[in-house]
């Protein structure tokens with residue numbers, strides 16, 4: 151009976167109207183589906199369309215049910231399950247504020263450079279860096295940066311896109 | 321040149337354009353401009369209910385008995401929150417309803433203004449869609465799309481929340497034709513040809529088939545019923561119907577083997593269990609139908625025909641899905657069978673029918689009748705016998721009486737049976753009967769009720785009086801919340817916690833106080849006279865049918881059990897204890 155759970159990235163095109171996110175989130179919470187990551191922003195300002203990326207997990211039946219339920223929402227134009235396409239990329243953005251009191255500036259800069267992160271702001275005691283990468287890379291970065299005190303961090307949630315000609319229609 | 325109209329006037333004009341003849345409502349501060357416009361016109365009739373929940377159930381009764389959209393109008397705050405049970409009921413049973421609610425003016429929204437409630441937020445999960453109209457330019461579009469969404473695809477309720485300032489602002493309205501983009505919602509209704517081919521293939525091969533028919537057939541319209549009847553005739557297959565599907569094809573038909581599910585017949589449930597091909601048409605493998613899912617019809621191939629893709633593989637995995645409007649699917653299926661000159665051999669399924677008839681011979685709906693006390697089943701059998709020729713519209717409340725009505729009444733036409741299936745809402749039947757009666761003023765409309773349920777919307781007697789609605793209320797008065805008592809007997813050591821109905825009103829006097837006729841009967845020998853008198857009386861009647869307080873509803877599949885673990889009567893004991901898993905089920 152124990153079916154395997156797998157992770158799915160759903161890309162959803164919706165009308166950018168009030169309450170649309172509440173409809174999607176409410177559907178997930180009301181039916182007991184989980185949301186591992188969520189990101190949303192308008193992507194077409196002429197047609198008022200937003201693109202929502204939800205990372206969720208479940209058995210095949212549950213994932214199919216989630217997709218069917220989301221597609222039923224009236225403001226949803228299209229949904230694709232990116233994970234089911236041949237190949238895709240998924241990226242996340244992280245901002246991190248570090249406490250660098252104890253370290254030399256040079257050492258910090260070198261470390262950040264090695265990782266491929268960008269410095270957005272610096273003063274005597276703190277540095278804010280920006281990094282984008284796959285969720286695994288982001289987790290790796292957080293681990294590495296533990297040597298500094300991480301004062302705070304924020305992540306955008308995953309955004310994703312299929313490679314090649316697979317694309318989400320409007 | 322188009323004239324400018326107020327928002328309130330546009331609401332009325334848009335309803336007229338949608339061919340609305342009746343709305344069920346209750347006024348209040350936030351909808352006064354709309355009520356003012358209602359006053360100034362005579363195309364739409366307003367029925368003043370006595371509680372907003374009843375307005376929605378009445379609209380549901382109207383919708384389900386006509387196939388049209390039922391319309392509700394209520395004020396903001398408490399008026400709107402009172403509709404929540406009704407909207408949820410309509411959502412669960414796929415009933416097309418448009419509910420228009422007033423809202424505090426746009427600049428006050430979010431301020432906890434007097435009678436403000438975030439009804440769009442509250443009803444998001446219990447409507448198919450909803451709108452808060454924040455600009456007058458969006459008003460007409462919102463109303464027309466509400467109707468479009470409510471009736472297309474799998475039907476359901478749509479709420480349109482209109483702030484009071486929007487009702488007074490003015491804009492041009494050129495009618496539905498000139499309203500843009502209200503019809504963007506286009507659910508797929510056309511099945512693919514390949515699936516039809518596969519479907520017929522399965523029909524041909526089966527030796528133990530069964531049609532499992534749900535309310536979707538009724539929602540799809542009368543053509544779906546006609547096609548299904550034909551398909552039944554061509555194939556000779558047995559057919560069972562869900563609580564929602566009763567009447568989709570005549571239940572007096574010989575191929576009909578009774579309702580299925582928790583209180584379904586022995587033959588229907590066993591046929592489901594032992595079949596090799598299950599053809600689910602417009603039903604959704606609800607837990608009342610399947611019992612314990614892991615033991616549900618283990619050997620059958622399953623075909624599922626439905627308009628709603630989210631119903632597929634939800635609780636039971638099926639082998640062939642056909643998505644589309646059921647009338648189209650059935651029509652294409654019949655055409656295919658005809659074109660290919662496929663005939664179905666009755667021989668192939670003759671052993672199956674012999675088996676089914678053996679199950680039938682158990683006579684599972686049998687009960688021990690009495691000469692001194694009215695058995696509820698007997699009361700319904702007599703009601704059926706004496707009213708059948710009139711093709712009555714039946715509504716019900718929720719409980720044992722509802723299940724007995726489903727078991728013992730005959731439904732020969734679709735849209736004549738209105739019961740709260742998915743939500744199981746006590747208090748549904750009386751207001752639903754009002755809605756049915758408004759739509760069919762000359763017909764016999766009966767609410768089969770329990771004495772507990774009827775009290776949940778009893779205030780509607782006042783509405784019935786005002787509009788002289790000749791609704792007949794047939795209370796099977798067992799002095800208990802019978803269904804609750806039955807579960808307590810079965811699952812909770814017969815501890816009848818709070819299920820006795822004390823301090824009931826005198827229903828005869830109650831009827832009289834609302835200008836209706838009250839009749840009471842307590843002897844089996846007087847049953848027929850009571851029913852005949854009830855039919856004869858032109859106005860509303862409450863029949864207080866005093867029945868056996870201890871009768872239980874059988875067959876019953878206890879929760880957590882499978883179709884072949886049915887209790888057939890009071891002497892059938894549960895095999896062992898009900899599992900803990902089963903105990904937590906509702």
Ligand SMILES: Cc1ncc(C[n+]2csc(CCOP(=O)(O)OP(=O)(O)O)c2C)c(N)n1
Nearest residue numbers: 719720721746770771772773800801802803
């Ligand atoms: C609004 C609501 N509250 C509670 C219930 C739970 N419930 C289901 S049946 C029932 C008893 C109904 O009693 P009655 O109307 O007398 O019908 P009977 O079972 O006795 O025929 C109750 C309380 C319900 N279905 N709906």
Ligand SMILES: [Mg+2]
Nearest residue numbers: 770771800802
């Ligand atoms: Mg009762």
